[in-house]
Amino acid sequence: MSHVSELFGCMVFNDRVMRERLPKDTHKALMRTITHGLALDSSVAHIVANAMKDWAIERGATHYCHWFHPLSNVTAEKHDSFIAPTEDGEVIMEFSGKELIQGESDASAFPSGGLRATFEARGYTAWDPTSYAFVKDGTLVIPTAFCSHGGEALDKKTPLLRSMEAINRQALRITKLFGHGDDTRILSTSGLEQEYFLVDESQFRKRRDLCFCGRTLFGAPPPKGQGDHYAGSIKPRVLQFMRDVDEELWKLGVSAKTRHNEAAPSQHELAPVFTTTNIATDHNLLTMSVMRDVARRHGLVCLFHEKPFDGVNGSGKHNNWSLITNTGVNLFDPGATPQTNAQFLLFLCAVLKAVDLHQDLIRLSASSAGNDCRLGGHEAPPGIISVFLGDELTTILESIENETAYVAHDTLRLEMGLDILPNFPREITDRNRTSPMAFTGNKFELRLLGASFSGSESSMVMNTIVADVLSDFANILEGDKQLLTPLLRDTIKAHKRIIFNGNNYADEWVTEAAARGLLNIQSTVDAIPYYCDPKNLALFLRQSVFRPHEVTARSEIITTNYSATVHIEALTMLDMALQEIIPSVVRYSTELAQSVQVKTQVSITAQTERELLERIDTELTGLYETTKTLEQALHEAQALSNQYHQARHYRATVLPIMVRLRAHADVLEGIIARDAWSMPTYGDLLFSV
Ligand code: ADP
Numbered sequence: 001m002s003h004v005s006e007l008f009g010c011m012v013f014n015d016r017v018m019r020e021r022l023p024k025d026t027h028k029a030l031m032r033t034i035t036h037g038l039a040l041d042s043s044v045a046h047i048v049a050n051a052m053k054d055w056a057i058e059r060g061a062t063h064y065c066h067w068f069h070p071l072s073n074v075t076a077e078k079h080d081s082f083i084a085p086t087e088d089g090e091v092i093m094e095f096s097g098k099e100l101i102q103g104e105s106d107a108s109a110f111p112s113g114g115l116r117a118t119f120e121a122r123g124y125t126a127w128d129p130t131s132y133a134f135v136k137d138g139t140l141v142i143p144t145a146f147c148s149h150g151g152e153a154l155d156k157k158t159p160l161l162r163s164m165e166a167i168n169r170q171a172l173r174i175t176k177l178f179g180h181g182d183d184t185r186i187l188s189t190s191g192l193e194q195e196y197f198l199v200d201e202s203q204f205r206k207r208r209d210l211c212f213c214g215r216t217l218f219g220a221p222p223p224k225g226q227g228d229h230y231a232g233s234i235k236p237r238v239l240q241f242m243r244d245v246d247e248e249l250w251k252l253g254v255s256a257k258t259r260h261n262e263a264a265p266s267q268h269e270l271a272p273v274f275t276t277t278n279i280a281t282d283h284n285l286l287t288m289s290v291m292r293d294v295a296r297r298h299g300l301v302c303l304f305h306e307k308p309f310d311g312v313n314g315s316g317k318h319n320n321w322s323l324i325t326n327t328g329v330n331l332f333d334p335g336a337t338p339q340t341n342a343q344f345l346l347f348l349c350a351v352l353k354a355v356d357l358h359q360d361l362i363r364l365s366a367s368s369a370g371n372d373c374r375l376g377g378h379e380a381p382p383g384i385i386s387v388f389l390g391d392e393l394t395t396i397l398e399s400i401e402n403e404t405a406y407v408a409h410d411t412l413r414l415e416m417g418l419d420i421l422p423n424f425p426r427e428i429t430d431r432n433r434t435s436p437m438a439f440t441g442n443k444f445e446l447r448l449l450g451a452s453f454s455g456s457e458s459s460m461v462m463n464t465i466v467a468d469v470l471s472d473f474a475n476i477l478e479g480d481k482q483l484l485t486p487l488l489r490d491t492i493k494a495h496k497r498i499i500f501n502g503n504n505y506a507d508e509w510v511t512e513a514a515a516r517g518l519l520n521i522q523s524t525v526d527a528i529p530y531y532c533d534p535k536n537l538a539l540f541l542r543q544s545v546f547r548p549h550e551v552t553a554r555s556e557i558i559t560t561n562y563s564a565t566v567h568i569e570a571l572t573m574l575d576m577a578l579q580e581i582i583p584s585v586v587r588y589s590t591e592l593a594q595s596v597q598v599k600t601q602v603s604i605t606a607q608t609e610r611e612l613l614e615r616i617d618t619e620l621t622g623l624y625e626t627t628k629t630l631e632q633a634l635h636e637a638q639a640l641s642n643q644y645h646q647a648r649h650y651r652a653t654v655l656p657i658m659v660r661l662r663a664h665a666d667v668l669e670g671i672i673a674r675d676a677w678s679m680p681t682y683g684d685l686l687f688s689v
């Protein structure tokens with residue numbers, strides 16, 4: 001590997017390249033667009049496009065594409081080459097400002113939740129100049145937003161950008177009140193930690209459930225489960241994969257920073273250095289795509305499903321969210337004396353209030369059929385939203401609420417008890433791994449997200465709900481700054497129920513949360529109706545993030561995605577049960593029966609074979625009967641015309657039958673001969689890399 005600092009960003013059309021390659025005026029105009037969100041002049045776009053094309057061609061690009069994130073879990077791209085035929089039969093390489101700024105894509109191929117029917121089939125992609133273009137695999141990739149003719153968001157980027165504007169508008173009003181009039185822009189930041197599994201590609205191909213659904217639907221637990229894997233030494237094959245991923249990401253300007261083994265066997269994590277929520281989201285999508293590609297080159301498959309294997313931890317994505325000013329000040333930095341840092345306390349209280357008021361939206365931003373398998377399973381936070389603040393900040397808030405003096409904790413240094421080790425200043429917050437949303441020093445770590453999610457929804461929700469509260473705060477304080485103390489006190493009083501520093505996995509928390517009146521939304525299907533709650537429609541409209549019909553569309557898409565996911569899983573189970581498991585079991589039973597016959601002829605009772613045959617037959621009958629019940633339940637689901645009723649049916653009826661079907665198969669796997677079982681087992685999948 002060549003020098004990392006030379007490698008870093010070498011495939012990115014970043015600010016340094018722009019400064020080198022664009023006329024001064026053009027660069028200035030573009031920077032104004034990037035840093036202040038202003039519209040870009042078409043003549044400027046033309047110059048940028050030309051420079052971009054020349055730069056990309058030098059890096060081997062022949063094509064360009066508008067890269068966007070429709071309302072599904074994959075990114076979309078359509079490639080066009082730069083070539084333009086000339087009259088003399090040759091070609092020249094061309095790329096216009098218009099081609100850079102706007103593209104057209106057939107929106108009918110992507111989920112639109114009814115928006116398409118109301119408007120027209122065409123969708124437009126629009127260049128997002130705040131996220132740098134890059135060259136990947138011979139293509140100049142241009143990050144874009146995707147919307148309908150009428151400007152309705154058909155993607156995950158548009159609402160995120162709108163929410164960044166909202167938080168910028170409202171947070172600036174607050175910092176101004178504290179005398180920071182020189183702040184010109186406030187950005188939300190995000191550090192997205194990505195968990196994933198690696199499995200051997202040849203084993204993967206033999207599992208239809210992994211191929212079709214990304215998770216196993218059958219599988220008896222292996223003798224060895226989750227143990228000493230977390231942050232253990234990384235196996236050479238995995239390390240080689242991680243090295244290649246890092247190198248590729250660095251070239252693309254993604255600051256991949258941390259890599260380690262996670263809790264489950266074959267599970268790992270990658271974390272980048274944080275950046276603005278928009279870029280962090282794009283970089284995370286890029287990271288997932290690079291990981292998938294690099295894994296294949298290593299004969300591996302990278303799994304991003306939230307729960308690929310039962311019985312071991314699933315994979316999440318942690319969204320570390322914060323706010324930063326254009327001068328680099330983190331608005332959630334408590335400083336040395338948080339108790340007197342009024343601006344910090346105000347922002348902190350804004351988050352507490354926002355989260356308390358909009359628990360439903362945070363829960364929704366982490367809802368999918370896949371994540372339902374993971375949340376609340378004593379490995380990930382439950383569906384109850386709360387905020388971990390740690391003792392020190394909680395005590396400070398209590399002293400404000402009760403108007404009592406705050407006595408600072410005196411053990412601010414962490415004593416390691418060994419002279420040769422340095423004493424670290426103790427962080428103001430400890431870690432609480434069970435909290436869905438932990439304040440970790442100067443940012444909030446949202447731990448609910450599933451590994452396959454885009455970070456956009458969660459950041460969009462945080463930006464929007466906090467912007468809305470800040471707007472209320474600004475309305476009050478712009479009238480009279482003296483109202484700050486009572487405002488803090490009232491906010492703490494009204495919303496302190498959202499603070500929880502204890503164990504979120506404990507059963508007592510469920511009871512306690514109910515007593516506090518907190519929501520406990522168990523599943524995606526239970527969460528969906530909250531989306532179009534009038535409170536939420538009004539909030540999104542107030543903050544100019546969504547118009548009501550855009551929210552309705554999204555709620556429809558989550559609903560249909562949910563049903564489609566469970567439907568495919570159920571069909572895959574039927575397919576595996578009928579075409580693989582039952583034939584394997586029948587073949588093995590025949591062997592046993594033959595043994596009984598042969599032994600009986602020589603007057604041996606063959607007791608073991610007889611007993612095994614009995615047990616196998618009972619399970620086999622159970623399995624087969626359950627396939628019939630499952631088929632019936634799928635027919636019933638398909639007959640339902642109301643999308644939401646259909647999703648409910650999948651959750652309430654189909655999923656429990658799938659669990660029963662699996663139970664029979666897993667028992668059978670445990671008693672029939674290993675070589676009679678046609679698919680790789682959990683042991684093979686989890687311990688072979
Ligand atoms: P963990 O202890 O949760 O494993 P990591 O160190 O792996 O923590 O990840 C923490 C993430 O938080 C990193 O991506 C880091 O860049 C990010 N982060 C740090 N400061 C901020 C901030 N101000 N805003 C957003 N993200 C941040």
Ligand code: MG
Nearest residue numbers: 193318445447
């Ligand atoms: Mg984390």
